[in-house]
Amino acid sequence: MNNLMAWLEERFNISAATKFAAKKKVPVFYGTVWYYLGGVSLFLFIIQVFTGILLILYYRPGATTAFESVKFIITKVQFGWLIREIHSWSANLFIFFLFAHMFSVFFSKAYRKPRELTWYSGMFLLFMALGFGFSGYLLPWNELSYFATKVGTDIAGAVPGIGEFVLRLLRAGDDVSGATLSRFYGIHVAILPAIFTLILGLHLVMIQVQGMSVPPEQENLPAEKKKYMPFFPNFAMRDFLIWLIVLNVIALLAVFFPWDLGIKADPLSPAPAGIRPEWYFMFMFQTLKLIPAHVLFIEGELLGILAFAFGGIVWFLVPLLDRKAHQGKRSKFWTFFGIALIVYMIVLTIWGYLV
Amino acid sequence: MNKQTRKKFLDTLLGGGLIAWLGAIIYPVSRYLVPPRTPDINPDSLDVGKVSDFQTNSAKIVRFGRKPAIVVRDKNDTFHALTAVCTHLDCTVQYKSDTEQIWCACHNGIYDLQGNNISGPPPRPLTQFKINFKNGKIFISRENMA
Numbered sequence A: 001m002n003n004l005m006a007w008l009e010e011r012f013n014i015s016a017a018t019k020f021a022a023k024k025k026v027p028v029f030y031g032t033v034w035y036y037l038g039g040v041s042l043f044l045f046i047i048q049v050f051t052g053i054l055l056i057l058y059y060r061p062g063a064t065t066a067f068e069s070v071k072f073i074i075t076k077v078q079f080g081w082l083i084r085e086i087h088s089w090s091a092n093l094f095i096f097f098l099f100a101h102m103f104s105v106f107f108s109k110a111y112r113k114p115r116e117l118t119w120y121s122g123m124f125l126l127f128m129a130l131g132f133g134f135s136g137y138l139l140p141w142n143e144l145s146y147f148a149t150k151v152g153t154d155i156a157g158a159v160p161g162i163g164e165f166v167l168r169l170l171r172a173g174d175d176v177s178g179a180t181l182s183r184f185y186g187i188h189v190a191i192l193p194a195i196f197t198l199i200l201g202l203h204l205v206m207i208q209v210q211g212m213s214v215p216p217e218q219e220n221l222p223a224e225k226k227k228y229m230p231f232f233p234n235f236a237m238r239d240f241l242i243w244l245i246v247l248n249v250i251a252l253l254a255v256f257f258p259w260d261l262g263i264k265a266d267p268l269s270p271a272p273a274g275i276r277p278e279w280y281f282m283f284m285f286q287t288l289k290l291i292p293a294h295v296l297f298i299e300g301e302l303l304g305i306l307a308f309a310f311g312g313i314v315w316f317l318v319p320l321l322d323r324k325a326h327q328g329k330r331s332k333f334w335t336f337f338g339i340a341l342i343v344y345m346i347v348l349t350i351w352g353y354l355v
Numbered sequence B: 001m002n003k004q005t006r007k008k009f010l011d012t013l014l015g016g017g018l019i020a021w022l023g024a025i026i027y028p029v030s031r032y033l034v035p036p037r038t039p040d041i042n043p044d045s046l047d048v049g050k051v052s053d054f055q056t057n058s059a060k061i062v063r064f065g066r067k068p069a070i071v072v073r074d075k076n077d078t079f080h081a082l083t084a085v086c087t088h089l090d091c092t093v094q095y096k097s098d099t100e101q102i103w104c105a106c107h108n109g110i111y112d113l114q115g116n117n118i119s120g121p122p123p124r125p126l127t128q129f130k131i132n133f134k135n136g137k138i139f140i141s142r143e144n145m146a
């Protein structure tokens, strides 16, 4: 081992990296638990890449092959059911942990100077994760996902001016068809993973360079009151332990709560009752449902889309908008805004499932 | 020529070259991503089966060109043919024999047998097809075509 290190050192000067790693430390205070969420999200993404690549080996995109190939995976391929279940469960947990991670950095004001770019890159990662979910949902080509995709892409088509163009771009034609499936597959397994990995890399590099942020009150404490633990091995071991627990939870979920494959999509059969998007789109879906067909002179759908686009932009730009955070103070307004958003999302999601 | 203007000239040349080069990549790629328009395969008229294939108070969904259409034989044995694509968000509609209405399960949109949107979110009526009978068979065609 020492010999290997010496060999590498001679050629690559790796002690620069190991010295950096040895100095890496994590603030210890009541909020330290929140630091695990990003790591869990990272772990789940690695699981997605790993199981996703395994699925590619048997999955065959196409209106006449997709459903059959997934069925083949879960009924014939040894442990195929396990790989698919883990991919599906971990996809859902991934989105959940991303949201949790985002809200935790939001409430600890970690987006304030100098970490604005980390926040922006994180928002891109979240959007892309939602894209992963939306595109992956269609891949099994079952009735539920077929109609959910029709509805989802039709909503995008309601935007005036560019709507029709976006709709055709997403569907690869005027209707949801085998061409859409090919396109979603390409987006899901090639385009998104490539861009996601790149931005994830940036996100992680920025975090390494800047270190962990602490909320304003902690930052203002006198130096002797601040506590730290070394990242290696103390925090890394804890990270690792949590990853193990997460993996076990996924395995339990996969075995005891399997995802149905459902019925194969048939464009000539009527839409079944209970068409709904994945749970993380539910609050938006339910909002659109509640807005009347026409509000004054605009279509209800359009109003909803504009509202969400506006909300998304405000949320994205919070490092610019929250002036107080830059001065190391907590803005009551933005804390309230975050809480209101969480309450809104939870209430509308539950509502969506009740009706 | 002095150094300053020469530097400026070279910068412009380089910058312009870079932009042209990016354009030469972005333009074909973005065109590639837009799916080509395929001509509408709109049959003039479509044979949807024999009158006897339909039971009273029932319906069938058929493919008219690229889109589904719904053909209903109502309680009084009158036939109705409508586009089966909900005007709300594109779901495929179905016939409810108990209420004798067209129903969209996605968001509970309801149309009458003439295609009028009578409740729920659909903003517009379904388009009606023209129905013709020939030798005990039913043919549907676009209203404006016949």
Ligand code: HEM
Residues within 6 Å of the ligand: A045, A048, A049, A051, A052, A053, A055, A056, A059, A070, A084, A087, A088, A090, A091, A092, A094, A095, A129, A130, A132, A133, A136, A137, A138, A139, A140, A188, A189, A193, A259
């Ligand atoms: C490099 C990364 C990935 C690859 C190569 C990949 C590949 C695949 C493949 C081949 C399928 C179709 C098989 C099937 O439906 O079971 C699939 C489905 C799916 N993927 Fe991914 N995936 C990746 C990442 C992700 C991520 C990050 C998410 C997170 C949101 C995700 C969410 C889904 C979902 C929800 C399905 C549908 C599962 C089902 O119902 O069967 N994927 N993926």
Ligand code: FES
Residues within 6 Å of the ligand: B086, B087, B088, B089, B090, B091, B104, B105, B106, B107, B108, B109, B120, B121, B122
């Ligand atoms: S798609 Fe038919 S009611 Fe919404």
